[in-house]
Amino acid sequence: xxxxxxxxKFLSSHEWVRVETDGTVTVGISDHAQDLLGDIVxxxxxxxxxxxxxxxxxxxxxxxxxxxxxxxxLSGEVIEVNPTLEDQPExxxxxxxxxxxxxxxxxxxxGEVESLLSPEDYRAVCED
Amino acid sequence: MTEPKKTTLHASHKALGAKxxxxxxxxxxxxxxxxxxEHHAVRKSVGIFDVSHMAVFDFNGGDxxxxxxxxxxxxxxxxxxxxxxxxxxxxxxxxxILDDLIIYHADEKFRLVSNxxxxxxxxxxxxxxxxxxxxxxxxxSDMGILAIQGPKAVETLLAMDEISDSIKDLETFGCMFxxxxxxxxxxxxxxxGLELIVPNDDxxxxxxxxxxxxxxxxxxxxxxxxxxxxxxxxYGNDMTVTHHPYExxxxxxxxxxxxxxxxxxxxxxLEIDQSSCQKIIGVMLEGRGVLRPGYEISHEHGQGIILxxxxxxxxxxxxxxxxxxxxxxKSGKVMIRNKALNINFISPRFLRKGKISS
Numbered sequence: 001x002x003x004x005x006x007x008x009k010f011l012s013s014h015e016w017v018r019v020e021t022d023g024t025v026t027v028g029i030s031d032h033a034q035d036l037l038g039d040i041v042x043x044x045x046x047x048x049x050x051x052x053x054x055x056x057x058x059x060x061x062x063x064x065x066x067x068x069x070x071x072x073x074l075s076g077e078v079i080e081v082n083p084t085l086e087d088q089p090e091x092x093x094x095x096x097x098x099x100x101x102x103x104x105x106x107x108x109x110x111g112e113v114e115s116l117l118s119p120e121d122y123r124a125v126c127e128d
Numbered sequence: 129m130t131e132p133k134k135t136t137l138h139a140s141h142k143a144l145g146a147k148x149x150x151x152x153x154x155x156x157x158x159x160x161x162x163x164x165x166e167h168h169a170v171r172k173s174v175g176i177f178d179v180s181h182m183a184v185f186d187f188n189g190g191d192x193x194x195x196x197x198x199x200x201x202x203x204x205x206x207x208x209x210x211x212x213x214x215x216x217x218x219x220x221x222x223x224x225i226l227d228d229l230i231i232y233h234a235d236e237k238f239r240l241v242s243n244x245x246x247x248x249x250x251x252x253x254x255x256x257x258x259x260x261x262x263x264x265x266x267x268x269s270d271m272g273i274l275a276i277q278g279p280k281a282v283e284t285l286l287a288m289d290e291i292s293d294s295i296k297d298l299e300t301f302g303c304m305f306x307x308x309x310x311x312x313x314x315x316x317x318x319x320x321g322l323e324l325i326v327p328n329d330d331x332x333x334x335x336x337x338x339x340x341x342x343x344x345x346x347x348x349x350x351x352x353x354x355x356x357x358x359x360x361x362x363y364g365n366d367m368t369v370t371h372h373p374y375e376x377x378x379x380x381x382x383x384x385x386x387x388x389x390x391x392x393x394x395x396x397x398l399e400i401d402q403s404s405c406q407k408i409i410g411v412m413l414e415g416r417g418v419l420r421p422g423y424e425i426s427h428e429h430g431q432g433i434i435l436x437x438x439x440x441x442x443x444x445x446x447x448x449x450x451x452x453x454x455x456x457x458k459s460g461k462v463m464i465r466n467k468a469l470n471i472n473f474i475s476p477r478f479l480r481k482g483k484i485s486s
Contacts, residue, residue: 038349039164041439042416042446044465060465062418064163064439065349086416093162 004031004123005097009073009116011055012125016097017073019113020104025074028101029061029092032126037063040089045081046103052078054112059102061092074112076105135180136272136328137335144345151348152245154181159347167353167441169344170317174280176335176343177351179316180272183247184325185240185254190262192238196231199257201373201391203383207233213301213314216381217373218242218253219393223400224369225376226253228361232303232312232325239310239325241273243363257392272331276343277321277354285322288337295322316351318358318479353438356447359410359476365421366408366435366449374400375451377408377476408435409456410476411448417464419448425462425471429455434462440478447478 008016014033018026034040042062052058052072059070081103084091092100117125132155141148146157157178159166169175187195196204202216211234218226227250229242242250254265276285285291295311298304300320303312310325324334339345352362359377361367367376374382374397382397383389411434413419419437426432430453437448452460452473461468478484 038159039162042418044417062439064353064418064441065158067418067420 004119006119008097008119009113010119010122010125011071011073012117012122013071015071015073017113017116019107019110023107023110024079024104025076025107025110026101026104027058027073029070029096030122030126031096033068034093034096034100037061037066037068039064040092043085043089043092043102045085046078048078048081050078052076052105061089070102072105073116074105074107075109076107078103078105080104133181135178136331137178137180140332140335141178141345146345146347149348151181152243154244156181157345157347159349160345163347163349163353164441166344166346166350170278170319170346170350170354171442172279174276174278174284174321174343175346175350176338177275177277177346178272178335179275179323179351180328180331181244182273183242183244183250184268184271184273185242185251186266186268187238187240187258188264188266190258190264192261192263195258195261195263196238197389197391198261199254199392200231201383201393201397202381203386203389204231204233205386206383207231211235211303213303213312216383217367217378218250219373219391219397220369221392221396223372223393223396225363225367225371225373225378226250226369228363228367228378230312230314232310234303234305234310237305239268241325245364270328271325272328274324274326274331274334274338275315275317275321276324276338277315277317277319277346279320280342281319281321284338284341284343287341288334290334290337298322316358316360317354318360318477319354352436353441356436356438356449357440357442357479359449359478361408361449362436371451372397372400372405374402375406375408377449404454406432406451406453407456408449408451408476410474410478411437411450411462412443412472412474412478413446413448413462414470414472417469418446419462419464419471423448423462423464425450425452425460427452427456427460427473429453429457432456432460442479443484449476
């Protein structure tokens with residue numbers, strides 16, 4: 001498996017979150033998730049302004065093979081979605097941790113991050 | 129659960145880094161690199177598929193033509209004096225589709241290839257009816273199948289020492305035996321190409337030679353997108369034992385021209401009103417999203433359901449096959465996650481000879 005960036009936290013359902021310096025967070029899916037899905041052809045993103053609870057449905061990602069729900073690692077309000085994903089969803093395959101991010105949110109309680117998996121713990125989940 | 133079965137090439141697939149999937153109790157490659165790249169390789173160049181999970185049967189002695197006239201809804205007489213393959217279905221007495229299959233005939237010999245998941249059912253079915261015609265059914269579990277498909281398939285095969293030049297004379301659906309090897313200009317992709325039905329003992333050398341000549345290995349994932357673009361049914365999705373051929377886009381494989389021929393299921397088919405039964409049509413999603421099996425659709429005069437659905441790498445849109453009430457017109461709606469999206473109804477043959485149908 002490829003390197004997992006050390007500044008990310010994970011859900012065992014393969015979503016990652018990064019806490020930015022301004023206190024907002026960015027959400028995406030892991031390299032392992034994109035590899036399992038294969039060629040991604042469509043993403044349904046949340047609306048800007050939408051409130052989402054931690055571990056509830058935030059987005060849907062469809063590959064040629066299957067549709068999969070994406071769960072929000074944290075609670076909060078969506079402040080931005082990745083505009084690139086509408087026309088180039090395949091960027092999730094090539095750059096899951098950078099250009100392939102899904103949405104940014106203003107988190108309700110950054111303390112929720114503590115309950116998420118560290119990169120090491122997430123790696124262990126993937127290797128099970 | 130029992131250990132999944134493996135084809136002779138299983139280790140080769142693993143060595144190529146294939147992702148494997150359990151397909152009807154067989155551990156098969158779903159993709160090697162990217163499904164999309166594999167798909168385009170077949171449309172633009174040439175790919176090779178290991179489809180050795182399919183069931184191969186040979187026949188010995190007796191009245192084989194009489195036997196096939198009885199069990200096969202297409203008329204075997206079409207190929208009985210030619211070196212050709214014939215596609216069709218076997219039906220139960222109610223006209224339900226037991227399986228779709230190809231029967232090959234060359235040099236007075238018949239060979240049959242049917243689906244993997246129906247292997248035991250079919251073996252029992254063939255044997256049940258073969259006895260009255262004095263025909264021996266031989267299950268060739270020692271046989272494997274390679275499909276080499278794409279616009280460069282024939283030139284690539286001709287470059288292989290293992291393949292004789294005479295394959296270039298095969299017309300579409302033509303076939304020839306070389307000993308126990310059967311070479312046929314058939315496939316499941318909508319492209320030119322051949323299928324090689326050869327003993328497992330020889331299959332690794334064919335596989336390696338084809339890879340060396342530039343064939344791209346293709347998994348079951350791209351096999352599905354390729355066949356769907358070509359509008360070819362998949363048994364289990366688009367046709368099952370609870371459906372008859374007329375509601376499965378297979379009327380063209382039902383041959384009732386010979387009044388004296390009484391094949392299994394014929395009487396039931398004759399009672400079906402083809403002008404009112406449901407039909408399979410092609411569906412294309414107007415916007416973004418992906419059609420999936422089970423999605424409900426509606427049109428001005430009725431309903432329907434998506435049977436097969438995927439994203440078409442060639443058309444860059446989602447396509448599917450749907451079974452619908454008649455009177456469907458040109459467009460309708462599909463429900464995807466509680467949203468009604470626009471769909472267009474078109475010929476199921478989305479592509480013809482690798483080109484977008486107009």
